Amino acid sequence: MKKVGVADLKAHLSGHLRAVKKGETLIVVERGTPVARVVPVADLRSGIVTRPPSRDLSTVKRTLKALPSLALPVSSLSILLEDRRR
Numbered sequence: 762m763k764k765v766g767v768a769d770l771k772a773h774l775s776g777h778l779r780a781v782k783k784g785e786t787l788i789v790v791e792r793g794t795p796v797a798r799v800v801p802v803a804d805l806r807s808g809i810v811t812r813p814p815s816r817d818l819s820t821v822k823r824t825l826k827a828l829p830s831l832a833l834p835v836s837s838l839s840i841l842l843e844d845r846r847r
Contacts, residue, residue, distance in 0.1 A: 764788045767796075 763780070765787050770777055777787055781801050789797040 762786045762788055764790050764795075767791050 763785060770789055781787060781799050784801055787799040788795050
């Protein structure tokens with residue numbers, strides 16, 4: 762497994778894709794944090810595998826509404842704004 766930065770991936774996309782075609786897996790990192798994995802396609806004929814949902818949407822919505830709200834000491838907005846300042 763090879764780590765590659767976003768800028769390097771953009772600059773050398775064709776070469777990286779050749780390596781993936783040969784079976785190599787790439788981990789794309791942004792400022793040292795992994796953001797994506799590029800893997801070879803196992804079998805092009807198989808397509809995308811989907812499975813039916815285990816529960817219907819209305820059941821999930823009722824379950825989520827029944828959950829108690831979290832009393833966190835920090836607002837999610839302040840966390841988001843702090844993260845964006847980095």
